[in-house]
Every structure is written in C-alpha cells, then in structure tokens.
Amino acid sequence: MDLNLDYLRAWRGKTESRADEVTPAPIAALSATLDRDDPFPRAGDPLPPLWHWLYFLPIPRQSELGHDGHAKRGGFLPPVPLPRRMFAGDRVQFHRPLRVGETISRFSRIVDVNCKQGRSGPLIFVVVRHEISDREGVAVVEEHDIVYREDPKANDPVTPSQKPPSSAAWTREIRPEETLLFRYSALTFNGHRIHYDRRYATEVEGYPGLVVHGPLIATLLLDLLRPNVADANVASLSFRAVRPLFDTAPFSVSGKVASDGKTAQLWASDSEGWLAMEATVGLG
Numbered sequence: 001m002d003l004n005l006d007y008l009r010a011w012r013g014k015t016e017s018r019a020d021e022v023t024p025a026p027i028a029a030l031s032a033t034l035d036r037d038d039p040f041p042r043a044g045d046p047l048p049p050l051w052h053w054l055y056f057l058p059i060p061r062q063s064e065l066g067h068d069g070h071a072k073r074g075g076f077l078p079p080v081p082l083p084r085r086m087f088a089g090d091r092v093q094f095h096r097p098l099r100v101g102e103t104i105s106r107f108s109r110i111v112d113v114n115c116k117q118g119r120s121g122p123l124i125f126v127v128v129r130h131e132i133s134d135r136e137g138v139a140v141v142e143e144h145d146i147v148y149r150e151d152p153k154a155n156d157p158v159t160p161s162q163k164p165p166s167s168a169a170w171t172r173e174i175r176p177e178e179t180l181l182f183r184y185s186a187l188t189f190n191g192h193r194i195h196y197d198r199r200y201a202t203e204v205e206g207y208p209g210l211v212v213h214g215p216l217i218a219t220l221l222l223d224l225l226r227p228n229v230a231d232a233n234v235a236s237l238s239f240r241a242v243r244p245l246f247d248t249a250p251f252s253v254s255g256k257v258a259s260d261g262k263t264a265q266l267w268a269s270d271s272e273g274w275l276a277m278e279a280t281v282g283l284g
C-alpha cells in the first residue's frame with residue numbers, strides 16, 4: 001500500500017472547535033453502565049475525570065460512515081488508508097473539574113502525523129491535542145494517540161507479551177459482556193463495529209471477539225481510585241494500550257499508590273495475566 005506521508009502530514013496544524021453542555025443524563029447513564037450507585041447528578045456537581053468523553057461527540061450523518069462504522073476519513077483527521085484504527089494512548093492534565101450544567105468548549109488541533117515500522121507492517125500515529133474550557137478558562141488539556149495499521153496476516157510475527165506490575169494493592173475483575181460494550185458505544189456515539197458487531201470483528205478484522213474500548217478500560221482503571229483512595233484528587237493521567245482485550249474472557253484492573261502518595265500506578269491484565277494497559281496517575 002502506498003502511504004504518502006507528506007500528504008498526510010499536511011493535516012498537521014488543522015484545528016476544530018466544538019461547544020457542548022455538561023448535561024446530567026449521560027453522567028447517570030455511564031454511572032449505571034459502570035455499576036456505580038451514584039445519585040442523579042445535580043447542577044454544579046463535578047464531572048469525574050475522563051467523563052468529558054461523554055461530550056463533544058462526533059455526529060456524522062449515516063451516509064458519511066465508512067464500512068467500519070467510523071466517519072469516512074479526510075475531514076478533521078487525515079485520510080490514512082490503513083484499515084485498522086485504534087486508540088493507542090492518552091495524556092491528560094486536569095486543572096479543575098468540569099461541572100454539571102456548564103457550557104463548555106473544546107479546541108482541537110492535529111499535533112503530529114508520523115509513520116513507524118511495526119512487526120507486521122507500517123503504523124501511522126496521529127496525535128490530537130484538545131483544550132477543554134469552561135467560563136474560567138482551560139480546565140482540561142488532553143493529547144491522545146490514534147494508531148492506524150494493516151489488517152492481520154497469517155504469517156504476522158507474534159507480539160511479545162508483557163508482565164504487569166507486581167504487588168497490586170487493589171484488583172477488580174471485569175466481565176466485558178456484550179451489553180457493557182454496547183452501552184458504552186451508545187453513550188460515546190461510537191459506531192466502530194469492532195465493539196458490537198461480532199461478525200464484522202471476527203470475520204473482517206480478524207479479532208477473536210468483540211474488542212473492549214480503550215477509553216472504557218482507562219475509565220475502569222481510574223474508577224479504582226474512588227473506593228480505594230480517600231478524596232483522590234486526580235491532577236494528571238497518562239495511559240498506554242499494550243494488548244487488546246475482548247469479550248471472550250474476563251480481565252482485571254489493578255493498582256497501587258506510590259510510597260510518596262503523589263502518584264498511583266494502574267494496569268489492566270487479560271485472563272492469562274498479560275499486561276493490556278498501563279497508566280500513571282498524578283495525585284494533587
């Protein structure tokens with residue numbers, strides 16, 4: 001496949017601005033999806049960290065969707081011709097919480113477009129920076145990495161497995177049922193078929209089952225702090241996806257606070273014990 005990197009890099013610096021309102025219904029729905037027993041949100045309540053993903057949702061018309069359920073490429077994001085698209089990692093600074101009832105805005109910019117050679121072929125990384133503001137100014141700054149790659153081939157080399165950290169202070173088992181993945185897709189208006197269309201995920205993209213959303217895993221990791229770290233003030237978060245998780249088996253989310261109490265280490269492991277995602281949280 002011919003990858004014209006210079007053409008794709010012309011998207012660097014492209015910007016987009018969106019506005020939204022922190023309405024309570026999506027918050028209550030995500031709380032129920034995560035099996036939390038939260039009261040219905042009221043005006044002025046703080047939005048939990050990462051739950052800003054419930055807002056500024058992409059809303060392409062049905063005719064604008066590609067075969068994979070994503071919007072056809074070439075709008076804000078560059079038209080990378082590689083078929084697989086995944087959320088690879090994220091870095092977020094939380095200056096202060098967004099609050100229910102507020103009008104918020106998001107300014108987005110394509111920071112970089114780069115190519116790396118992976119074990120099974122080329123990888124295109126697109127870095128997107130978001131600045132989310134309320135009436136007081138910028139409240140959340142986020143940079144996330146999107147990776148595009150080719151479909152798997154029978155002779156692709158096996159990616160080495162990584163061991164997760166040892167001595168977790170807390171661990172929770174997650175059973176990624178179809179309804180959990182469907183509800184999260186619906187809440188984030190994510191049409192990517194690998195998360196809810198089993199035939200497409202297995203027969204077209206070659207996965208063993210439905211793929212668990214990277215942002216959902218990160219949200220479940222951060223949710224570990226709520227019952228285990230009293231009054232946790234999340235100042236920053238960075239995470240990296242290492243290995244995909246599927247609905248074919250349970251997985252675990254684990255974590256511990258560093259001895260200085262300033263950071264927490266979080267990770268997700270698959271049913272065989274291999275590292276799937278790792279994250280570092282800065283505690284304010």
